[in-house]
Amino acid sequence: MAAPPLYARVVVDVPARALNRLLTYQIPPPFRESLEVGCVVLAPLATRQVSGVVVELLQQLSPQEEKLQLRPLTQVLEATPFWGGELLALIQIMRRLYACTWQSAFQAVVPAPVLRRLQAMWQKKRVLNRKRRRQAEAPALYSELPLTSAQEAAVQAIIDFAATGKPVLLYGVTGSGKTEVYLRAVQHFLQAGKQAIVLVPELSLTPQAVERYRGRLGERVGILHSALSAPERRDYWWAMRRGELPVALGTRSAIFAPFTNLGLICIDEEHESSYKQEQEPRYHARQVAFMRAKEHGAALVLGSATPSVESFYLAQKGHYQLVELPQRPGGQSLPPVNLVDMRRSHNRGRLISCELEEALARRLERGEQAVLLLNRRGYASQLQCQNCGYIPLCPHCAIPLTWHKGKRLLLCHYCDYRAPLPSCCPQCRGVEFKYGTPGAERLALEIARLFPEVPLARMDRDTVGKIGAHAAILEAFGRGETRILLGTKMIAKGLDYPNVTLVGVLRADAELAQPDFRAGERTFQLLSQAAGRAGRGSKGGEVLMQAWDVDHPILQAVARHDYLAMYKAEIALRRELIYPPFCRLVRVVVRSLDPGLAQAAAQEGVQILRAQLAEGEYLVGPAPCALERLQGYYRWHFLLKSPQLLPSVQRCAQVSELLSKRYPQKVQAIFDPEPQNLS
Secondary structure, rough: OOOOOOEEEEOOOOOOOHHHHOOEEEEOOHHHOOOOOOOOOEEEEEEEEEEEEEEHHHHHOOHHHHOOOOOEEOOOEOOOOOOOOHHHHHHHHHHOOOOOOOOHHHHHHHHHHHHHHHHHHHHHHOOOOOOOOOOOOOOOOOOOOOHHHHHHHHEEEEEEHHHHHHOOOEEEOOOHHHHHHHHHHHHHHHHHHOOEEEEOOOHHHHHHHHHHHHHHHHHHEEEEEEOOOHHHHHHHHHHHOOOOOOOEOOOOOHHHOOOOOEEEEEEEEEHHHOOOOOOOOEEHHHHHHHHHHHHHHOOOEEEEEOOOOHHHHHHOOOOOOEEOOOOHHHHOOOOOEEEEOOOOOOOOOOOOOOHHHHHHHHHHHHHEEEEEEEEOOEEEEEEEEOOOOOEEEOOOOOEOOOOOOOEEEEEOOOOOOOOEOOOOOOOOOOOEEOOOOOHHHHHHHHHHHHOOOOEEEOOOOOOOOOOHHHHHHHHHHHHOOOOOEOHHHHHHOOOOOOOEEEEOOOOOOOOHHHOOOOHHHHHHHHHHHOOOOOOOOOOEEEEEEEOOOOOOHHHHHOOOHHHHHHHHHHHHHHHHOOOOOOOEEEEEEEEOHHHHHHHHHHHHHHHHHHHOOOOOOEEEEEEEEEEEOOOOOOEEEEEEEEOHHHHHHHHHHHHHHHHHHOOOOOOEEEEEOOOOOOO
């Protein structure tokens, strides 16, 4: 029998980067037989006591540690390993891959409400009581739908993953029944005694997904996302940890569901950038899913009607198993997409063209429903004095403030700065202002004037701030109480309502000019997903997209429902310019309150990296960020392209640390592995 460990290496729950390391403590004799890796302990740190997690147990010390006078652990707070097994290994991988702190990795894996409650109970020396999660109203039964031969083949491919060892890329046109494939696969693995994780990209998709999964699987489905109340998140998490709920459904953080017997992970709309965490640790849920699936030997399914260019490339190369659903069940055709040229359309000064107005009138007269997409919040992107041209800017971000007419406020969507509407221009005292690019709020007012008797709902960040607002809006639309649903991109994907026969898109070409190598791909995905909301029932449907550049190849590909045309154009461009999937990308953003220091530090960082470049590596920049000033900081950035991700992350992390030491408290260097946003 092995001798019990004498020492423990612990990660203490203190956010200071100076303590982003393992601290070694003596294990008092009463704890030596029972202490395990993953246990939560109370440990002395300077003059205070802090909680921490045991990540390593050892019999003897290193020569350096033997010279130290180690202090003993004070108490074992959680004797059962709280962070044990695969999740602790995952945290260690995330630390290397994303170069994040121990603490941020731990906090990503376990929801903050769970940690806060545990810490409060440990401090009070209480034991966490088993709680019953709040029972939701029983959902309506969601009956099994007959499978097409393509769907049957897709389900079988997922079940047979062990034979191929490959993730499945489920490439199915909008409305082709991907959800039914996921459900059948989940049912199979549940019957085999396994657990499953299902990810959706947006909170707006969660209510309908919950309705379907619970309607089929009953109360075995737990929910994990940020819009839940703290008690709900805690209760669902503990129920999953205890094995009471074998299915986790939610947004990106649900990938960390505390399962020990995973059989299946499904990522719906795998192309969505919302699966990328923008704060430390800057993980991508798709990447974490690969890690967890490999550890558990679980099947991994990536589903989309418009797969990311990187995923489709890997499928073409045979790294993924490509499974296609080329048609909608029942032989329904995809809705025709008509491009409305706003250079020639007679819209009489309104946002919607005559063509879209007439189509709306026809559909509403038949008792049908419509979805209208305008991917911009607020009433107008800015106000401008008609006399002198003055535009109110955010004092912290140096970008125009968005006019929100209903709130009578000018808002910054980046730092939440707010200002009242000025009574006159502060420069020339003029009182006449003109509006900038219109947003969803203005569209809602215009539609209400055109169709005053038709109930409508607006869905964007300004209308879904309260808990439950997403679900309330969609439930009313699903019951037919509202006839028109309009809003930003959160209404463009995943929604399945048979009575929606018209989709209208305003400013369809607006995102094509973004300074991002993914601008064309993202535009195609957004428009194709929006178009897919129409014609899912027996009544058919149509799509009208208003644009100023209707001849753009991306818009033409959308009109033809031609994903392959978009893919071939994008992959050729990325091969030429060496962008993913032909390299791994790390972005470094250098920011400072002093614009000169931001520029100088970015240039210095590039010089350091340039001296270390290996074969096949390239640097782009430095250059000012597209949003050059944000939340008071001036920002420069540069990109490192490399064949391998991990060495690139480590070098960029070292450069970030060097710059922080070179300019203490004056410069911050933030590195982002595999960035999804270059603004």
